Amino acid sequence: MQNKIPNFLRFCTMLFLVVSVQAFSQDHSMHMEKKSDLKNEATGKISFGGKTVRYDLYVRDTLVNFSGKPARAIATNGKLQAPTLYFKEGDTAEIYLHNQLKENTGLHWHGVILPNEMDGVPYLTTKEVKPGETHLYKFRISQNGTYWYHSHEGTQEQIGMNGILVFNKRDGQPSKKFAADIPVILGEWTDENPKQIMRRLHMDQTDYWAIKKGTTQSYSEAIGKGHFGTKLLNEWKRMEAMDVSDVYYNNFLINGAVSTD
The missing domain is CATH 2.60.40.420 (Cupredoxins -  blue copper proteins)
Incomplete structure (x- = not known):
């Protein structure tokens, strides 16, 4: 009786493996059939349904x-x-x-x-x-x-x-x-050479664009309003006091054209 139990277990295991292999084979053949449905019979190439x-x-x-x-x-x-x-x-x-x-x-x-x-x-x-x-x-x-x-x-x-x-x-x-x-693409336009702009952003530490935009802030103004520390911190971060934009733009564009509205 003891020998029959292992034999029975081996039989069940083999049966499970055979069923699994057959199931995989059927599933695999179905997958291949789905792929072959996409194949153009004339050219033999795969088509994705588009043009x-x-x-x-x-x-x-x-x-x-x-x-x-x-x-x-x-x-x-x-x-x-x-x-x-x-x-x-x-x-x-x-x-x-x-x-x-x-x-x-x-x-x-x-x-x-x-x-x-x-x-x-x-x-x-x-x-x-x-x-x-x-x-x-x-x-x-x-x-x-x-x-x-x-x-x-x-x-x-x-x-x-x-x-x-x-x-x-x-x-x-x-x-x-x-x-x-x-x-729609919203864009900015500057007449300045973009390479020069990159140089100013990475190398210059001046108020060049702030002066052009009229957004500079003097130390006396910062001290008078009690923001001397903030002024120093912004200078260290190279952030303008009055504007979030670093660059002065000559115009703003909508889809490559100046808006007339």
């Missing part, structure tokens, strides 16, 4: 005048702000960047899930796009929402090389009803 959406972006130098003084900017397809690119979840994006600048450039797709080599950060994830070259960014849209894209080369983003990405939901997915979808 290929192509955009061509031509970037070149231009001049703008928002304050009575011409300043350098980068136009994409002839406009200061790059065009809004629309896709649907499941689509394949094909975006051709045509570099008509006299310097290297590239585009980074901010917040987008994509292959690392398509990320668009020159010298780190993607090869820089040299003057006269055309580069293809190709990736599948696997999310929905509103994002943006911009240059990651030097200070090109600051002088206009940025735009909006809109990834709509797949057909049939629930979505809120609204009257209109109007993507």
